[in-house]
Amino acid sequence: MQQRLLQSVERLARLAQRDAGLPAIQRALGEELVRVVGVDQAHVIVLSGGHPAYGVVVSDLDGAAGGASASSEYVLRREDGTDALRWVADAGQAVTIPDARVAGTLPLQLVKTYGLRTAAVLPLHAGDTVRAVVLLGSRSEARAWDAAELHAASALSDLAGTAIALRDARLAAAIDPLTGCLNHGAMRERLAEEIARARRQGTPLAVTILDLDDFKHVNDTYGHPTGDALLRHVAEALRAEYRSFDQVARYGGDEFVVILPNVKGPRADIAAARALRVLREIHITRPDGGVEGITVSCGVAEWVEPEGPAELLERADQALRGSKAAGKDGLVRAPTPLP
Structure with missing residues (x-):
């Protein structure tokens, strides 16, 4: 895993230097997480108004790290209550979820659509702000989350957060000062x-x-x-x-x-x-x-x-x-x- 992690760090560091759009950053991070951690799927869900809102999911098609992957995007429906995604967004701390099927643990939309059984959710910081949450998902009930995997995922998320922070700074410079709208x-x-x-x-x-x-x-x-x-x-x-x-x-x-x-x-x-x-x-x-x-x-x-x-x-x-x-x-x- 160490070699794959170093290669991923290098790719994400280059991404931070480019003028990449938000979906491209989400997709790139998801691909690296699938490659390095070896999960079935990695979701990168950007917050809007403090709520998880726009997700990009990258799925491992071959069931092996480094294999072929596919990505798609979705808009996450806002549900009542505080699930793990919202808790991580508010607290800025990671959690692991032994059974994603427990009601209220994760959005039902994700559990049903992607067959989630176990998961880990991490915050993605851009500067001092939690800008997104990362969901590492598995369809296997036996999937465990060891400290090395979560540390690697956190390091990659931090690099993606740097890319998002740079993008946010560019956009902030493009806000109309009178109205607060995009210029x-x-x-x-x-x-x-x-x-x-x-x-x-x-x-x-x-x-x-x-x-x-x-x-x-x-x-x-x-x-x-x-x-x-x-x-x-x-x-x-x-x-x-x-x-x-x-x-x-x-x-x-x-x-x-x-x-x-x-x-x-x-x-x-x-x-x-x-x-x-x-x-x-x-x-x-x-x-x-x-x-x-x-x-x-x-x-x-x-x-x-x-x-x-x-x-x-x-x-x-x-x-x-x-x-x-x-x-x-x-x-x-x-x-x-x-x-």
């Missing part, structure tokens, strides 16, 4: 990741572009501080409305983009309509004590192969312009492009 460049990077994910998994993806109607009137009438406060309020309302794994970004000026993974058809329209509804509840307080509401125009587009981020955003932007031309305060869906 334009970071939004395009995230959209490229989501398109790659949708392409690999054959899952849908939609984007919404929202533009505040007559925002210039707000700045001209009430001043730029009021306009800035309005933009912050809009950003907060959008983040509160959408799912934890949806992404809200400031596209520029008074335009916002919402990236909606695993959404298509009427659900995309419903998601956009929710934004219009919640933003109509925002009001500006006038100097005379009265209030003035706002309206928003919206364009919705679903990703189709072989589009990249630029083409998908352009179709959503065309739909937005259609909404403006139709009288504002509404949404327009982009037509599916001809093959």
Whole structure:
């Protein structure tokens, strides 16, 4: 195991030096854990809002360390109570699980889907924060977890944590300082990741572009501080409305983009309509004590192969312009492009 561990350390150290996306880091760590520890499967599950949310699982196809492996991704449903994943995320300490079938020990979704019998769960630290949890799983009831295996898994997880911390730092530099949303460049990077994910998994993806109607009137009438406060309020309302794994970004000026993974058809329209509804509840307080509401125009587009981020955003932007031309305060869906 020592030789395999040294080789894995070298590969993960190189990964930390590259501008790797989060799914690539999760997948690389899973592959190294399967190779070094010799487990049936290794899950690397990123946290969102303190909860385990997005998982990548790497499975050993040959049943032998160093053999062929396969990976897939999943979104973990949030369940009531505190299972081992959440406990490790909160406590920052590893646990071993002799029987994963005991109710409430691990998410039922994972136990059933991957046939887990025994498991070990470790924290993945990025800087001072637990950024993900690592689940080493076995379908065998006799699988034991010795200290050397867990030490090796922890060392590899720390290296992956370094790669994630570097990525987080790059993204932090790309946050819009006024609204706290992703800025334009970071939004395009995230959209490229989501398109790659949708392409690999054959899952849908939609984007919404929202533009505040007559925002210039707000700045001209009430001043730029009021306009800035309005933009912050809009950003907060959008983040509160959408799912934890949806992404809200400031596209520029008074335009916002919402990236909606695993959404298509009427659900995309419903998601956009929710934004219009919640933003109509925002009001500006006038100097005379009265209030003035706002309206928003919206364009919705679903990703189709072989589009990249630029083409998908352009179709959503065309739909937005259609909404403006139709009288504002509404949404327009982009037509599916001809093959």
